[in-house]
Amino acid sequence: MKKIVVAVDGPAGSGKSSVSKHVAVDLGLKYIDSGAIYRAVTLFFLEKEGALAKGSDLSGVLEKINIDQDFQSDGTSKTYLNGRDVSDLIRDESINKSIGIVSDDRRVRDFVNSLLREWAGNGSIIMDGRDIGTVVFPGADLKIYLDASIEVRAERRILEYRESGKYLDENEVKNQIILRDGQDGKRPYGRLVRADDAIYIDTSDLNQAEVESMIKRLVEDKTA
Numbered sequence: 001m002k003k004i005v006v007a008v009d010g011p012a013g014s015g016k017s018s019v020s021k022h023v024a025v026d027l028g029l030k031y032i033d034s035g036a037i038y039r040a041v042t043l044f045f046l047e048k049e050g051a052l053a054k055g056s057d058l059s060g061v062l063e064k065i066n067i068d069q070d071f072q073s074d075g076t077s078k079t080y081l082n083g084r085d086v087s088d089l090i091r092d093e094s095i096n097k098s099i100g101i102v103s104d105d106r107r108v109r110d111f112v113n114s115l116l117r118e119w120a121g122n123g124s125i126i127m128d129g130r131d132i133g134t135v136v137f138p139g140a141d142l143k144i145y146l147d148a149s150i151e152v153r154a155e156r157r158i159l160e161y162r163e164s165g166k167y168l169d170e171n172e173v174k175n176q177i178i179l180r181d182g183q184d185g186k187r188p189y190g191r192l193v194r195a196d197d198a199i200y201i202d203t204s205d206l207n208q209a210e211v212e213s214m215i216k217r218l219v220e221d222k223t224a
């Protein structure tokens with residue numbers, strides 16, 4: 001297959017990571033989860049400072065952060081913070097509450113972006129996030145923008161939590177998503193915006209397998 005860089009962007013709960021992982025396994029691409037890096041940086045600050053407030057000084061500590069990610073052929077993606085497997089910890093609701101402050105920070109974004117470009121190397125990749133097709137890889141071969149209604153995205157998040165044994169209040173999850181949509185859409189640099197050349201897929205009425213086969217077909221068309 002010809003080398004390809006696939007950028008998948010979209011709001012929280014649009015299904016980016018689940019879909020991207022499956023497409024990666026089926027088509028032999030490397031999957032890179034950019035959100036997991038922002039999550040790991042947030043965890044680092046929360047563990048160090050206990051809390052994160054708007055205007056927190058995040059400078060000077062980024063060099064103390066070492067993040068690694070490992071994508072297995074069975075579709076699992078592990079994230080390591082200074083050698084520790086934090087893949088589960090970074091999915092905690094406490095991270096979602098503070099992540100906006102971290103991902104608004106320009107130095108953090110530059111740090112994450114250079115890590116993402118380094119990991120991508122020269123191979124075929126599928127990377128998901130908010131600004132992959134606009135900032136990280138504006139020249140990506142294929143750009144997808146995944147979307148869904150707030151109700152559907154909240155439902156998916158609740159199911160995800162339930163599968164990992166966490167039972168959260170539906171309204172709380174929905175409000176958290178609304179809050180994060182606001183933060184992700186407003187930051188001055190690297191905000192969530194649909195690239196002009198991105199293919200828009202509203203997944204509200206599609207199941208995961210349907211979205212996956214749509215994307216696989218698009219990748220195959222590009223690499224044929």
Ligand code: CDP
Nearest residue numbers: 011012013034035036038103129130131180
């Ligand atoms: O899985 P979900 O869509 O909820 O989130 P995620 O992809 O793990 O990303 C979590 C958060 O990281 C987002 O809400 C953004 O604040 C930040 N993020 C970002 O700013 N830029 C990216 N490329 C990826 C994530």
